[in-house]
Amino acid sequence: MQLNVGILGATGYAGAELTRILLGHPQTAEIHLSSVSFEGESIEAVYPNFLGNTEKIIGGLKKAEDVIESADVVFASLPHGVGEDFAKTCVEKSKAFIDLSADFRFGADEPTFAAWYGKGYRHPELRRRSAYGLPELNREAARRLAASGAVIIGNPGCYPTAATLGAMPALARDLAGNGAIIVDAASGVTGGGRASARAYHYPECADNVSPYKVGCHRHTPEISRNFAAISGEIRPVIFTPHLAPVNRGILATIYIPLADAYAPSPALPPKETAPRPPSKEISANAEEIHAIYTEFYKGEPFVRILPFGAAASTNQVRQSNYCDISIHLDQSGSTLIIASAIDNMVKGAAGQAVQNMNIIFGFEENAGLTAIPALF
């Protein structure tokens, strides 16, 4: 099967990355692009990197309505709150709608969405046709919806993707004890989009590391809901994003208090002046947890549990749809420390969106997503 695909908001970074991936996808026929800012121009005028690769792209940058008209599946990379009308049109016309904004990430939980995004839903009823699009968590829901008619996918946020994949086996396999889970994460600058701003001005963010939106980032409730969906329990989540001087990538370091069964006894270190290096018992516990993670993600095409002893790093997933995960314990053995790395533009946005398309259309899940990361 060959699809005609449409991309709304093709000239933002996520839109351009969607364009790049879909141009190389074996099941795309025509590609239609919309842009408000650059309507009427060609995509290669806005992104010269596409020069010579635009055969599949039909016409220049068009109106959203025209793109929807021509497409079997529509990707929307628009500001939050802007795409609901387009989603409605797609549902009415039985076209799949894969939304990279937050509009469909919260399903029926409009109060949480409204509390963090400042307004309610425009068409609440659309959530009956929507699924949260983290395949490793929710693949079957998307498939089921697709089987029964038009489907809307709420493609996850970048940080929630890294955080949820990193914590999922611990939560699903009851490794986590009580207490807050802390997600401390760093993102590359493409996460801020293509619009110019002081914070993303080269001399201000090169050679610099800094946290932002501490205690109030909108991805916090999405992470929290995912954790609850996995473990069936609501537990406190603390999330701190940082900006790091890399183009692409998210590295999430996740601190999960271990359940008693996995922590050494006593769970607290002995009352010495200072902690000791990790004991052999603790190291053995870590290996056991590593085995649980490996087993949990067996068969997943895009999650790689790194060999025990290695640490996840963003350059090992750059330009790929992988999520790399490494497993560690603190020296006392009472806290599980997970490092989870993704390319924020691929698994954290465009790649995952294409993975969702593959799932709902029954393609190979990695179709168009076989790029091997390059390290350097």
Added chain:
Amino acid sequence: MQLNVGILGATGYAGAELTRILLGHPQTAEIHLSSVSFEGESIEAVYPNFLGNTEKIIGGLKKAEDVIESADVVFASLPHGVGEDFAKTCVEKSKAFIDLSADFRFGADEPTFAAWYGKGYRHPELRRRSAYGLPELNREAARRLAASGAVIIGNPGCYPTAATLGAMPALARDLAGNGAIIVDAASGVTGGGRASARAYHYPECADNVSPYKVGCHRHTPEISRNFAAISGEIRPVIFTPHLAPVNRGILATIYIPLADAYAPSPALPPKETAPRPPSKEISANAEEIHAIYTEFYKGEPFVRILPFGAAASTNQVRQSNYCDISIHLDQSGSTLIIASAIDNMVKGAAGQAVQNMNIIFGFEENAGLTAIPALF
């Protein structure tokens, strides 16, 4: 008073930074440099940036013994375990010895040192003349020792400096409740020194973020001891260092569970599906804690509490001896989140060593350390 100063290990990054700062220090007369790797060469052959600025430097790179002979105060930037004999010589000759290795950071607590550094002390008795050199914590101890004869300063590690300054007011003012304190930190690549290694090879660490030595970094016990020294209580400390693609700088993000008095009641978020954005009450709590921090560091020349609402960033302290601290709460108000930024080569190494020299010789504490950071 003018001092003749000596630097052992002048050709490592910390040694070179000491050289740079001491060349501009108003109370240095002669500067004597040692290097094992480059003995006999000139410092500007090894660091061309010094060209034209070497008037105070006497001779080329010399043997450590010759440097000690000529100096009133000796800085040692040597591998752990190498400098104790030199320290002994200095004590015998009544010269101050400021050590940038870990050898004198643990005082009488040889077991902790031995557990983490793999060997015991060579001259344990020297610890009677040594003080831990974090001035904001321990300034008076250094002064007292200096007043009574030769003094050895155990200059703190870079991460412990950022972590301890960030957590100190919370620990000293009883803001911290029970539970582990988590220090999640990123360092620039100069922290790895000048010796070539795969991990610091440009194409492997540019455009990359990655944790390392998770659960087993040697700065963990130093941080833990500092926290205990401040609060009088031993509590679990979890420390995860990361490597970020910046030249200089440490950004430590510190998670401290709040004592009940400062947390909202109930301390846990309400049983909703997902957390809500921070309430006004929580924001008011944060401002109160901000005021406590501001008051705590009043008069400290090198600690800057950023205005409420700002976030610490490494580029605002680059090439300066400042520690910038910003105060935040998580959305539930139950965890204090501190961002603490230093230049790892200055406040995290050479600058703090010079600050210690200033203290023990009774100079202005900021003598030679008045450089204003440049942001870009």
Added chain:
Amino acid sequence: MQLNVGILGATGYAGAELTRILLGHPQTAEIHLSSVSFEGESIEAVYPNFLGNTEKIIGGLKKAEDVIESADVVFASLPHGVGEDFAKTCVEKSKAFIDLSADFRFGADEPTFAAWYGKGYRHPELRRRSAYGLPELNREAARRLAASGAVIIGNPGCYPTAATLGAMPALARDLAGNGAIIVDAASGVTGGGRASARAYHYPECADNVSPYKVGCHRHTPEISRNFAAISGEIRPVIFTPHLAPVNRGILATIYIPLADAYAPSPALPPKETAPRPPSKEISANAEEIHAIYTEFYKGEPFVRILPFGAAASTNQVRQSNYCDISIHLDQSGSTLIIASAIDNMVKGAAGQAVQNMNIIFGFEENAGLTAIPALF
């Protein structure tokens, strides 16, 4: 046709890039890898980015002899002077040998090779079976050799690739007048390989630009020979390489004095105090030259002449086999200024080597090389 391919020196950067490209090539069956430094290990132990993508790779890192035995075509990414014996073996066994070192770039001109590389050929007679592998210049020679038996390809240097493609139309179409052609170029740090060295230590080359090997870089005679091969004339070539803080990419800025026919009359600016901005006549000349370049490279799959007015940049070709070229004139109109950008690891090394394989085996010239650059 499916090929079994071998890579000698698979753990250097060019070898790893060859591995990555050949893993994704539709006509590769088995891939065999050799490494002296890591013999016996797996490729993903040395390059964790390959995790999960090694199905085609047969066994671990092996001896060169064993790799040759199993391969239909052998790529060699070895130090200069090391691969000739392997080339001989391949010729004897009628296997294609694609060499990324300088050994086969100079053909019968052993004196030039010896003068710059410090030793003569080990098996001079092999040059009867070798062709210089810049397809846009020499595609037919490679094809002809391949048609008549075993072929050795001397894959071009990275700088000569960018410089030659940038200057070729000017030299072939008699745009160039007398006088030296200056090639001023900047390279990313991967050009220095994976071996650790002070010059490539992150803190020494981050945030830094510097020339190196000025007036004595070994790519000078290769560039000079290419220019002579195109125009039939030997003219002075001046080449200055710089190191820039990017991972991948070469940007060559090429200054070519224009022949009288293309320069304004008089060729020199009027005797005013200072030059004036470019006139309309000069701008029209530039457009004419732009048209000549566009026509010259019509049909070439990997050369993109940028739209008139744009400037080549390394990020527009990153991870692709493209050479992007932009055309400019100085304000007086007497000197043609060409900017030529490639990814030094792809078109400057591994990608071009695969392009050569495609040519000699009659595959689509862009097989395995269809990656679209991402810009960010």
Added chain:
Amino acid sequence: MQLNVGILGATGYAGAELTRILLGHPQTAEIHLSSVSFEGESIEAVYPNFLGNTEKIIGGLKKAEDVIESADVVFASLPHGVGEDFAKTCVEKSKAFIDLSADFRFGADEPTFAAWYGKGYRHPELRRRSAYGLPELNREAARRLAASGAVIIGNPGCYPTAATLGAMPALARDLAGNGAIIVDAASGVTGGGRASARAYHYPECADNVSPYKVGCHRHTPEISRNFAAISGEIRPVIFTPHLAPVNRGILATIYIPLADAYAPSPALPPKETAPRPPSKEISANAEEIHAIYTEFYKGEPFVRILPFGAAASTNQVRQSNYCDISIHLDQSGSTLIIASAIDNMVKGAAGQAVQNMNIIFGFEENAGLTAIPALF
């Protein structure tokens, strides 16, 4: 003598750098700052790096008129064409005016200014009181003017500073033969100022090298005029700027055809297939030229001729007022290749402006400019 200084346009990068340098200058008393964009705010609200260092700064960001009123010397870091009225006021009030725009760089040569900057002078007569402020070229003219009343300094452009200092000895000592001089240069991103723009958006210029304004950059006529002023001859100048992913720094590589007396005979390489590596004779010529450069700049406080064999690099001058120069020849010995490195914000802007202040007020020429560069 203590001066009250004013800075017009204090919140741009050059203005902020002026503020930083003047805060540390031993002869500044009050500092007054103006800003159109941030009038009424404090400087540390706009540049948090200044926190705790603002004692000398009187009030917040003010109107230009109020700053001029309070100052003995006024620095203007304003867009071209905006500052002439302020300069007039200063001359009338006998205050020194040091202008970092192009308005006073061309002296009486209004036609050249008008041709490149698109409008003529507003107050042409002011040029009778102005001098071009490249001290190494024009120190005495500035002194003479200052001795006779109000003086206006046209502070040089960043590229012209690096290019002129690099070429000056060759031009002044008749090393240069006929033919164009080519200046190929790379600049850090601070050169583009603090205003957000696509070209300076982190993900677009990180990991990227690209030329811009090829053949039409406004610094071309300034370079050309300087070369003519030194040698008494007008010769073609070709200038190509590039943007490199560094914060600060300019590296200019300058190609000067050698006069017959310094070139080998015959000047052209022998008619071989390709050039040979440089001969001993050529190397000896290079050393002779190195000696001429060293002698020429003897006593200059801010020009460092690097040891023969070294190459200039931007990190060796970062945050200092130095210009580092290295001397090279091409392999044929017929072209002199000079690498000239400055910090574009210091010697290329604010530092040189302060150097000019020092000169016209008779201070030590390096007062406030003694920062030693750090390399890393």
